[in-house]
Amino acid sequence: QVQLVESGGGVVQPGRSLRLSCAASGFTFSGYALHWVRQAPGKGLEWVAVISYDGSNKYYADSVKGRFTISRDNSKNTLYLQMNSLRGEDTAVYYCAREYDDFPDVWGKGTTVTVSS
Amino acid sequence: EIVLTQSPATLSLSPGERATLSCRASQSVGSYLAWYQQKPGQAPRLLIYDASNRATGIPARFSGSGSGTDFTLTISSLEPEDFAVYYCQQRSNWPPGYTFGQGTKLEIK
Numbered sequence: 001q002v003q004l005v006e007s008g009g010g011v012v013q014p015g016r017s018l019r020l021s022c023a024a025s026g027f028t029f030s031g032y033a034l035h036w037v038r039q040a041p042g043k044g045l046e047w048v049a050v051i052s053y054d055g056s057n058k059y060y061a062d063s064v065k066g067r068f069t070i071s072r073d074n075s076k077n078t079l080y081l082q083m084n085s086l087r088g089e090d091t092a093v094y095y096c097a098r099e100y101d102d103f104p105d106v107w108g109k110g111t112t113v114t115v116s117s
Numbered sequence: 118e119i120v121l122t123q124s125p126a127t128l129s130l131s132p133g134e135r136a137t138l139s140c141r142a143s144q145s146v147g148s149y150l151a152w153y154q155q156k157p158g159q160a161p162r163l164l165i166y167d168a169s170n171r172a173t174g175i176p177a178r179f180s181g182s183g184s185g186t187d188f189t190l191t192i193s194s195l196e197p198e199d200f201a202v203y204y205c206q207q208r209s210n211w212p213p214g215y216t217f218g219q220g221t222k223l224e225i226k
Contacts, residue, residue, distance in 0.1 A: 035215070037161075045153070045161060045204050047215040059213040062118065095160055102167055102208055103151040103215075107160040 002026040002106050004096050009111030012086055022079040022096030022108060030054070030074040033099040036081045038092035039110075046092070049081065050099070063089075086115045119143050119209050121218035129226040136192040138221045140205035145185045149208040152181055152190045155220075156201045164203075165190065192223075200225050 008020040036048040049070040097104030153161040165181035
């Protein structure tokens, strides 16, 4: 079945870096755009970034532009989010999601990132 | 940046009642609007895409309507499992983005 599994979350100090991964299975990975979406504790959903099916186009929320980089490896069926210069407000559950018919349709269970000294 | 405003923030209803949730955009998004359901500790679940199309496996009691700046999610007769938080999301081509509304909590009365 279609599945997305995030990993790489953890506790990190402010100003440091972290890379999240999202492993996909059950569908043709290279045919879909992919998203990262986050949710701070007790808060709503915040869209973070999207990457096109071939990696040629990438777009970011203003809150992460210049600090986060989305990428993908279609040979490994894996999506990445490189997060640099982390801040306390980046603390959240990070979800990866596949886009189908204009919107994210399949979501992973999420990985938790905590930015704290 | 397009801002989505959902109302009400909290909706208290009983099973069997009809629920009407609203999402208003700060500028036209055409029909590029989706609705999600999220239960505690779970990932969001896509309900409606492109304003009025039900996603795969979504019961017929869920329906979406609207275009431009005003959108509505209707649940015709609430089941116990429908009590959750609902988010709308828009997709804009310029500037490219996919912002969410702040959510509506549907709670049991």
